[in-house]
Amino acid sequence: QHVGRTGWAIPLVWIPVALWAAVSFLLVARTLRRITQLAAGATLTGAPTSDVERQLTLRLAGLRTDTEDVTARLAERTRELERAATNARRSEHELALSRIYNDNLTSALRSAVVAFDGTGVVSSINRPARDLLGIDASADAVGQPLSRLALATAFASRGAPNEAEH
Secondary structure (H helix, E strand, O other): OEEOOOOOEEOOOHHHHHHHHHHHHHHHHHHHHHHHHHHOOOOOOOOOOOHHHHHHHHHHHHHHHHHHHHHHHHHHHHHHHHHHHHHHHHHHHHHHHHHHHHHHHHHHOOOOOEEEOOOOEEEEEOHHHHHHHOOOOOOOOOOOEHHHOOOHHHHHOOOOOOHHHO
């Protein structure tokens, strides 16, 4: 045993233990610092020094590749959605123009025109048809079933669908 100035006895056996602990701490700290750098996305200089570092380096490279692939696919899907939205807006615009054209066309006709869908609901009626069938201009016949309008009996003899059949 060695007695220091303060009077504490330091067994000589503790000196190698302290040295071993210091070296172990330095080795662990170096490895943890490299692993922390890998996790943060930094590229390490030099070759990986342990199996864990090699595995993490390979896994990180795989994750980077996967991230790039997902980002590229997401960008492509975004472009596809933008094209689809543009096409949908264009189709809606063309449909609105077609409706306006058809409404103008049927309004300009002197003949009575009543259009209805497959379920017997009136989708369009022009002024001559309103006059002919005695439907008030303020009454909204569009969207009404044929059976509720005075013209239901006129179409019944021609085989038009009515509300009771549906």
